Amino acid sequence: MIEEPYRWVEAIANRREYIEGQLAPGSPIAALGYRDGILFLTLGQTRQKLFEIYDRIGMGAIGHPGDIERLRMAAIELASTEGFNRSAADVSLRRLVHYSLSPVMKSAFEQIYGPPYLARMLFAEVGARPEDDMFLRVEYDGEIASNGATYARARQDFAVLSGTRQSVELMEAFLKTEHTPDTSFEAAANSALDAWSVGHMLLQTSDAKELPERAAIAEHRREQLARAAIEAAVLERDGTAAIRYRSLADKELRSLVTQ
Amino acid sequence: MDRSPLGFDQSFPGAADDFSALLRRKGLLSSAVIGPMTRDGTQPRTWQPTEATTILAFKFSGGVLVAGDRRATAGNTVVYDRADKVLEIDRHSIMAIAGVPATAWEMARVLEHSLQYFRRTQLQEMSVDGKVRALSKLLRDNFGFVMQGVGVVVPIFATYDGNSKPEARLYFYDAMGAQFEATDYAATGSGSPAVRGILYYENNWGVKPLHELGEEEAVSIALRALDTAAESDTATAGVDRAGKIYPVIKIVSREGITTLPESKIAAVFKEMVA
Numbered sequence: 001m002i003e004e005p006y007r008w009v010e011a012i013a014n015r016r017e018y019i020e021g022q023l024a025p026g027s028p029i030a031a032l033g034y035r036d037g038i039l040f041l042t043l044g045q046t047r048q049k050l051f052e053i054y055d056r057i058g059m060g061a062i063g064h065p066g067d068i069e070r071l072r073m074a075a076i077e078l079a080s081t082e083g084f085n086r087s088a089a090d091v092s093l094r095r096l097v098h099y100s101l102s103p104v105m106k107s108a109f110e111q112i113y114g115p116p117y118l119a120r121m122l123f124a125e126v127g128a129r130p131e132d133d134m135f136l137r138v139e140y141d142g143e144i145a146s147n148g149a150t151y152a153r154a155r156q157d158f159a160v161l162s163g164t165r166q167s168v169e170l171m172e173a174f175l176k177t178e179h180t181p182d183t184s185f186e187a188a189a190n191s192a193l194d195a196w197s198v199g200h201m202l203l204q205t206s207d208a209k210e211l212p213e214r215a216a217i218a219e220h221r222r223e224q225l226a227r228a229a230i231e232a233a234v235l236e237r238d239g240t241a242a243i244r245y246r247s248l249a250d251k252e253l254r255s256l257v258t259q
Numbered sequence: 260m261d262r263s264p265l266g267f268d269q270s271f272p273g274a275a276d277d278f279s280a281l282l283r284r285k286g287l288l289s290s291a292v293i294g295p296m297t298r299d300g301t302q303p304r305t306w307q308p309t310e311a312t313t314i315l316a317f318k319f320s321g322g323v324l325v326a327g328d329r330r331a332t333a334g335n336t337v338v339y340d341r342a343d344k345v346l347e348i349d350r351h352s353i354m355a356i357a358g359v360p361a362t363a364w365e366m367a368r369v370l371e372h373s374l375q376y377f378r379r380t381q382l383q384e385m386s387v388d389g390k391v392r393a394l395s396k397l398l399r400d401n402f403g404f405v406m407q408g409v410g411v412v413v414p415i416f417a418t419y420d421g422n423s424k425p426e427a428r429l430y431f432y433d434a435m436g437a438q439f440e441a442t443d444y445a446a447t448g449s450g451s452p453a454v455r456g457i458l459y460y461e462n463n464w465g466v467k468p469l470h471e472l473g474e475e476e477a478v479s480i481a482l483r484a485l486d487t488a489a490e491s492d493t494a495t496a497g498v499d500r501a502g503k504i505y506p507v508i509k510i511v512s513r514e515g516i517t518t519l520p521e522s523k524i525a526a527v528f529k530e531m532v533a
Contacts, residue, residue, distance in 0.1 A: 052379050076379045077281060084278075084372045085287050243350075243375070 011112045026062030028162035028199030031124045033133040034188035038124045038235040041192035043228040050233045052245040054079035056126050063119030093125035097136045106142030122161040126235035130181040135159030157181035167202035174198045197221040278373035307334035313450035313495040314355035316415050317469045319477040322512030323417040323427040325353045326481040330496035345507045350515045351419040357448030358412035366397045387420045398436035405434045413447040450488030450495035457484045479531035
């Protein structure tokens with residue numbers, strides 16, 4: 001059927017619809033740059049969603065666990081061999097995503113007789129200063145969204161990942177007004193949790209176009225916190241230790257986010 | 260298959276692969292090649308490799324102290340007097356090296372990356388036994404070089420076991436990779452006979468046994484031991500009084516690794532050794 005070009009386009013569109021459907025229930029992840037590093041945060045009870053890739057690189061992902069695992073292993077393998085062969089300073093998130101992960105995900109997606117990667121990933125790399133932090137979101141079709149400035153948008157000091165485009169857009173809209181890059185850890189943790197709540201609410205009401213009311217966000221946040229565990233990790237900006245990634249236990253954060 | 264480090268290898272070996280195997284698969288780890296031998300089975304030796312000497316480690320009240328002098332030699336030539344032979348492998352582990360630094364530093368690099376690779380891929384810390392064994396395997400892989408007489412490495416491995424029974428652990432190895440757990444102290448390198456004598460004496464007939472020493476007392480014994488080794492072994496530097504070069508001393512404890520600043524070592528040296 002792929003001899004006919006429009007059939008190929010149709011097949012790709014079907015595949016896209018299928019994957020979007022599979023990813024839709026994925027719990028949101030927020031990554032926020034703050035004064036002393038980058039915070040990854042999500043809520044959930046089951047699978048681990050935040051991972052260490054290399055000294056200064058962390059990853060959050062939603063999708064099929066088998067596919068996430070393959071991509072995670074590949075990213076660690078690439079970063080580790082580069083870090084060993086050259087130096088840790090030569091491991092860069094930009095190269096990892098642009099030259100290695102994205103092309104492979106794109107071709108897997110477009111070869112319609114083979115399986116695509118059912119995964120959506122959010123990477124962050126901590127820099128020496130907040131303005132050097134890099135966030136990259138990689139889609140199942142290899143598309144990359146960065147936090148850099150474009151003609152239509154200023155640079156962002158955060159990035160989010162969620163099941164639906166709408167959820168992502170409103171989480172970003174929320175953080176654009178709520179989050180400042182030079183903030184404290186405590187403020188970043190609270191903004192991240194609010195952003196998560198916004199994203200999570202949007203997954204349940206698919207037709208909303210506006211941000212929910214503040215009170216509704218707070219209510220939703222309270223309900224979810226009572227049920228689910230906080231999963232969080234930081235990439236520390238402090239340059240004294242080589243390894244900056246540290247995962248945080250639920251109890252380290254809970255006292256900061258429950259008033 | 261694409262062999263560049265950034266090439267994306269889609270046939271993932273899965274969880275069982277270790278980092279050395281990965282490096283070999285990518286062609287990034289060279290293995291020893293045995294060269295031609297003379298009739299009596301030994302290698303013709305045409306040059307002197309750079310070697311590093313005399314490291315020691317002992318348990319004291321604050322964990323394990325690991326110290327090394329700073330000299331690297333080739334034959335009877337001093338190559339370098341600021342060599343660092345006490346290397347941090349992870350937050351709680353130190354590998355100290357006596358032998359050929361070209362091999363030893365590479366070995367430390369592989370070990371460091373192996374432990375991190377394991378933690379990142381498997382999402383758990385490698386056990387102390389696993390770490391000790393990993394170093395043993397690296398030594399064994401290097402045995403071809405040892406047989407050629409150019410790449411002998413005899414390390415000490417000190418770590419803190421945070422598991423069921425938290426305690427400091429200390430191991431020393433032979434060049435083939437046999438691992439020995441030391442109860443109180445270990446020393447390797449050309450100056451080690453003198454160091455072992457001193458540590459044995461201090462442990463049995465000193466003011467108190469090594470494991471009861473405070474930090475300053477421990478540092479002073481380490482300095483005295485290295486200085487004694489340097490007295491008779493030309494390959495050991497001890498303390499360079501004129502150049503003000505002091506040994507490297509690191510401490511492994513429950514909290515992690517502390518590198519003693521030179522000023523602190525100098526103060527102890529001035530007060531208790533010189």
